[in-house]
Amino acid sequence: MISGTGKDAPRRCIGVFDSGLGGLTVVRRLLAELPGEDIVYLGDSARVPYGTKSAQTVRTFAAEDAAWLMRHEPKLVVVACNTASAYAVEHLRATLPVPVVDVIAPGARRAVALAGGRPIGVIATEGTIASGAYQQAVAEAGSTGALLTGSCPLLVPIVEEGRDEDDPIVLAVLSGYLRALQRARPAVMILGCTHYPLLAGAIAKLMGPHVQLVDSGQATALEVAEALATANLRNPRPAGGRLKCHCTDNAERFAAVASRFLGRPVEQVQWVGTDELTGPSPCRSCP
């Protein structure tokens, strides 16, 4: 069993996984917050998206992703996918020998702190909203105000297609999704999907200056920094951390699109077959 403690533990990597590219917006915030840390990233691009899949399927995929990351002996695992955070984080915390940070609770806590009892909005994928995870996380963070939710199924494919924030179609789709939230005028709105920071400018413009946006990736990076500091697991190196990217399909396409999410070029993306994730099933011929 790999342990998060021990003399060499601070020099171990942070493991991050997502269903695809979106988690790289979380990595971008981690790199800014913790420039000395090594990061191993896995994007499950062969089985993307998780947002429309069932709880059971997402839990299975997330467990496989995390198990693969554990081969790199991380000191902490970040579930950089809202759907996987919604459905799988408790299972991962119960089974992994290292701390697990999700992307829902940090954003919810930050939003509750900023809102001070005023209404909070959250936009996310169909699956994340349906899971009730934000409703639960905001309540657990002690919210006393209302929570307004909006599911936005087209935003992920729109971002992945590479449309700009000022594309008229992007603005029309966003206007439709945000209409009810605009009328409700929440004090704070959580971007509850790792793809949405790429549309943050347009969302901020449509919601108006009275609504403060919470980027769950940024909130997550701050909690990771805090968790590592508390456990004496910060890498003593102040900068120069390395990022290693892996994906389960189409490494070329992944690398081409990834730089938009990461905000800098992605040098090399290594392909990992899904058979490496699922590993050997119990053999029916074995005694």
Add this chain to the structure above:
Amino acid sequence: MISGTGKDAPRRCIGVFDSGLGGLTVVRRLLAELPGEDIVYLGDSARVPYGTKSAQTVRTFAAEDAAWLMRHEPKLVVVACNTASAYAVEHLRATLPVPVVDVIAPGARRAVALAGGRPIGVIATEGTIASGAYQQAVAEAGSTGALLTGSCPLLVPIVEEGRDEDDPIVLAVLSGYLRALQRARPAVMILGCTHYPLLAGAIAKLMGPHVQLVDSGQATALEVAEALATANLRNPRPAGGRLKCHCTDNAERFAAVASRFLGRPVEQVQWVGTDELTGPSPCRSCP
């Protein structure tokens, strides 16, 4: 080994698979053309979409889907997914003991026959266009005119979201994708994705009355009918065929959306775990 021939063969089912729901537009045409046939459908909704995945991954998934269908002893298998047709149909023909009909060649042949040397257009997913499969199929069907292609990444999520054809966003997205094709004025345009028949009205309106649309599902159903007749495999029953639907995830969501694709209510959708598709991997502990 299961064979497509034999005394009982005509009473066997037709096996149909797709990455998700889209293949049901092909089933709709099969039901209309061959109302006496039993159909077993598998939608791989746990791993949808195939359109953005690599050739190798699509080939693996398609082989697993087809192997699962073979347990139902079909007399013929329809690859009701354009991406799987593009990447996997040759492999399936080489490995399955029954005839395999894809959705690309029939539409291409129909388009070439209608075009009579004039330009042909095709719209499809990123993966299908990039595969070059339509370019090849149209050439093999003896086309002498130009082929104009357009990839339309947002149309599948738009259809799955349930937007109507007259939704302004649908029309704006379509207008953008079709602009170059509108200018080129092909004589015939192939709907090269099984989701697109649900937008056929809007596409026809935007392209104008001089462009004839080819629904690849309809062309496929006609080729299936012909293939069965030629091989004496038509079910002698004139009507009353049964449809059994299976999917690898979220059977409830599948059933709810499926009726729009099928044009009639879907009574029951049975869930099949992806572990049933992948089967036991070689066991590393075995001698």
